[in-house]
Amino acid sequence: MTDITSLTLTQTLAALKDKKLSKEELNKAYLERIKKLNPSLNAFLFVNEDSGEIPVAIKDLISVKDMPMTCGSKILENYIPPYNATVIDRLASQGVSFCGKTNLDEFAMGSSGENSAYGPAKNPWNLVKVPGGSSSGSAVAVAADMAVFALGTDTGGSIRQPASLCGVVGLKPSYGRVSRYGAQAMASSLDQIGPITKSVADARLVLEWISGGGGHDSNCHAKPFVTLSETKGIYSSASPQNDRMLKEIKVGVPKEYFGKGLDSEVEKVIRDAIKKLGDLGAEIVEVALPHTEYAVAAYYIIMASEVSANLARYDGIRFGKNRDQFGDEAKRRIMLGTFSLSSGYYDAYFTKAARVRTLIKKDFDIAFEKCDVIVGPVSPTVAWNLGGKINDPLTMYLSDAYTIPGSLTGIPGLSVPCGFADGMPVGLQILGKHMDEETVLNVGEIYENVTDWKDKKPNMSS
Amino acid sequence: MNKVYETVIGIEVHVELNTKTKMFCRCSADYFGKKPNTHTCPVCLGIPGALPYINEEAIKKCMRIGLALNCSVNEQSYFERKNYFYPDLAKGYQISQLVKPLNINGQLEVEDESGVTSMIRINRVHQEEDTGKLTHVGSETLIDFNRSGVPLVEIVTEPDFHSSAQVKDYAKKLQQIFRYLGVSNADMERGDMRLEANVSVRPVGQKELPPYRVELKNINSFRFMQAAIEYEIKRQIWVLERGETLTQETRGWNETKKETYLQRSKEEAHDYRYFPEPDLPELKIDTLQLRELLRKQLPELPAQKVKRFFDEYGLNKAQIAMMADSKEMAEFFEEAVKVGSKYKVESIKVANFIINKKVNIEDINPEQLIKDIVNQNTGMISDEKELEKVVKEVIDENSKAVEDFKAGKEVALQVIIGSVMKKTKGKAEIKKVKEILEGVLKS
Incomplete structure (x- = not known):
């Protein structure tokens, strides 16, 4: 069998089942590709050559027992977790093994992958471009066929944005859908683990595998996600029923996601994708998310406040490295958060940000009375040049303006490849109601099946 | 100042x-x-x-x-x-x-x-x-x-x-x-x-x-x-x-x-x-x-117990402080009072006995305690250990009589019993003294 590494997860499972492929061949093919491409892409910080099952890449802040975990930081350079994250145990029980740990912005803080203490991962579509972040290595690994799929984490867009910039599928599940136990916390009230995959069907399957509370994450009481039986399988082939399914769907388009700052080429691609959804029978309605412009500011207070506590354990006593080993962005957020929580400033910053968060949630509640999903761009631009924004943190923060509101609300969000602008991939963001991944995945899968974006691969031969 | x-x-x-x-x-x-x-x-x-x-x-x-x-x-x-x-x-x-x-x-x-x-x-x-x-x-x-x-x-x-x-x-x-x-x-x-x-x-x-x-x-x-x-x-x-x-x-x-x-x-x-x-x-x-x-599961708390001990048993403040000091002490006291009522032993007497004799509730059960109180009232020594002590003293003091007894003179035993009775001012049960004596001498 040729081209083993371009198979999606569902295709790989089918090939294994039909004995067209052995696990040895599968792992050999992926390992060879990792060895060939990683020196230029820097997607993996650790490669496990003993992977024997379905080879999957794990963002290097999710604990895999006895495998080094750096969180992209020098602070944890020599740390080896003594236990598995809940999602890792779940995957292992599904016949998955872990081919490596992927690069990321230090402690998941960044939108370009450049805040990694181990050098940035490169965008496989153009090596001088950023892959997005913070799940940079996971998106690169999937885009360059170095893993069957990957896990990332999304706090303000860290799965959706790199998936968009690298042209792969990325799903941030609802807050509380997947146990966070074992993933280094960035902002505990926002963090969520999710899949980065080669197709929407794959994302659906991985969500089924990893979701559900296990008792260790007190905010995860949800039952495992199980796709409704009547819709299962309908989307995996371009069946004529697709048309009927989208006719029952109302797609909301928020004007606030098409304002100043949105690249005109990206806008054109997104508008075309929305038109396509309309052509498929969906009803397109305009919705308002009036507090969108305050989301980034509120997010940077809430997130940084939680960061300042979550990183306090790296005090130089137990993990071998001193605090001076934190990178600039980590230090910046620790200081921002510490300030926001300080006596005399708490009400003006933290409390106010929490109120804004409530208003943004209300925006979505009202919008979802009129529609089933909300669509728009994931990122205002395509991937930019390495070094392009690294000295301008505020501009960098604004690149997450469309993903942050969904994070603050805790709703599910999907990035699906929907075209190219200036030769670089563009992702369509599909946001759904809390715990309604089903509809989000359905819309994404129908769109994916009538377009051929997922078959486009970066040229890695040179 | x-x-x-x-x-x-x-x-x-x-x-x-x-x-x-x-x-x-x-x-x-x-x-x-x-x-x-x-x-x-x-x-x-x-x-x-x-x-x-x-x-x-x-x-x-x-x-x-x-x-x-x-x-x-x-x-x-x-x-x-x-x-x-x-x-x-x-x-x-x-x-x-x-x-x-x-x-x-x-x-x-x-x-x-x-x-x-x-x-x-x-x-x-x-x-x-x-x-x-x-x-x-x-x-x-x-x-x-x-x-x-x-x-x-x-x-x-x-x-x-x-x-x-x-x-x-x-x-x-x-x-x-x-x-x-x-x-x-x-x-x-x-x-x-x-x-x-x-x-x-x-x-x-x-x-x-x-x-x-x-x-x-x-x-x-x-x-x-x-x-x-x-x-x-x-x-x-x-x-x-x-x-x-x-x-x-x-x-x-x-x-x-x-x-x-x-x-x-x-x-x-x-x-x-x-x-x-x-x-x-x-x-x-x-x-x-x-x-x-939770309220149903709450035990009687110290303050309530203090009040009840005053109302029910007529104890004074010092007595209550001792009897309600711990849940275990309070339970022991109440159980002893219950047993005591059969022998007409008043609750105040029970409390005083526990306090004066510095009774360790882990060493004795309420029944034995009441027995001790009753015997104290009649003046009889009921504590076997106390009696044994006296018997041993008497044996040490009457080595001749002991030798005589061991040589087969049954009468010698009467001499020793007499000495015990004298020493306890007649407050020992003869039957018990005999038992203890035989046990000690034969060992």
Whole structure:
């Protein structure tokens, strides 16, 4: 069998089942590709050559027992977790093994992958471009066929944005859908683990595998996600029923996601994708998310406040490295958060940000009375040049303006490849109601099946 | 000079709960005397990615304490992170409660040295977790995380105390309540129960609180705490009399020098940057249902028992204090009274016998106790051990008679029995003496 590494997860499972492929061949093919491409892409910080099952890449802040975990930081350079994250145990029980740990912005803080203490991962579509972040290595690994799929984490867009910039599928599940136990916390009230995959069907399957509370994450009481039986399988082939399914769907388009700052080429691609959804029978309605412009500011207070506590354990006593080993962005957020929580400033910053968060949630509640999903761009631009924004943190923060509101609300969000602008991939963001991944995945899968974006691969031969 | 000042004291008590497992993980909470760092897991070690999950048993015990102290339960209570750096604090923050503690607005009656009672208002009874334990060995410091995450309840009063005697009474009453409820061993020396006193003085007549307070910390006995407060009151008045001002500070107690000493001044005060713990959901408590449930489970508390012992048994204050000191003593006493009623032994006699004879309730059962009392009334010596002692004395003193008996002269035995009866002034049962004697001589 040729081209083993371009198979999606569902295709790989089918090939294994039909004995067209052995696990040895599968792992050999992926390992060879990792060895060939990683020196230029820097997607993996650790490669496990003993992977024997379905080879999957794990963002290097999710604990895999006895495998080094750096969180992209020098602070944890020599740390080896003594236990598995809940999602890792779940995957292992599904016949998955872990081919490596992927690069990321230090402690998941960044939108370009450049805040990694181990050098940035490169965008496989153009090596001088950023892959997005913070799940940079996971998106690169999937885009360059170095893993069957990957896990990332999304706090303000860290799965959706790199998936968009690298042209792969990325799903941030609802807050509380997947146990966070074992993933280094960035902002505990926002963090969520999710899949980065080669197709929407794959994302659906991985969500089924990893979701559900296990008792260790007190905010995860949800039952495992199980796709409704009547819709299962309908989307995996371009069946004529697709048309009927989208006719029952109302797609909301928020004007606030098409304002100043949105690249005109990206806008054109997104508008075309929305038109396509309309052509498929969906009803397109305009919705308002009036507090969108305050989301980034509120997010940077809430997130940084939680960061300042979550990183306090790296005090130089137990993990071998001193605090001076934190990178600039980590230090910046620790200081921002510490300030926001300080006596005399708490009400003006933290409390106010929490109120804004409530208003943004209300925006979505009202919008979802009129529609089933909300669509728009994931990122205002395509991937930019390495070094392009690294000295301008505020501009960098604004690149997450469309993903942050969904994070603050805790709703599910999907990035699906929907075209190219200036030769670089563009992702369509599909946001759904809390715990309604089903509809989000359905819309994404129908769109994916009538377009051929997922078959486009970066040229890695040179 | 002393007369013109009034003391204002508020008390904070920390008590470790005796739950099976820790507050936010399922490690054993029974850490005392265990090999260091054996009761640990990713959660209580603060390993990357570990998350807290709440121990329901601890929440229930915390609420029982709240109810016993007449608190109201907050229907919506939540945990917060208290941020500070210390080597024994694995996560860099302690999970505690500030804005919405589990229990608020309670009260407890205390007595001063002359028996005058007053009501102490309790601000809050909240749930938190203990830290690890540091041991300093030479220039090195060792950390044991076995204690990290053990459920800790903090009880904070309003500044309602005016004397060290009231404080001592309060602390003892709390300890008694914890033990009655069975929520903690409340052992001061082991650190199950820890006291902190906020002490200040103000001129009599001044209504507002003094502009400073001195926190007395790390004092591990009621006696030392009382001494430290006494010393502190004198020191503060002395400072004020000299026209100097007092400032916020933390002081410890030096038992050798019998004086308090400065540990930390106000400049080093922390900003704990509390904020809601995002890893834990809000505790939604169906107060009516839970209160009812917990109240049914509440044992008779010391104050109620004291009242009942007075009403039911007509004991005096000193007797009640002894008989209601612990749940076990109270149960023993009541059982003995029940047995005693069959033999017309009055409850007051039971109490007095226990007190005067310093009866150890672990060595005797209520039936035997009543037997002893009855025999004492008839004047007979019923205690076999006592009788045996006398018999042995007599044997030592009558070696000839013993030899005669061993040589076969049965009459010699009568001589020895006679001596025993003489020695006990006839208060021994002849049959029993004979039994003991035969046993001893044949062995």
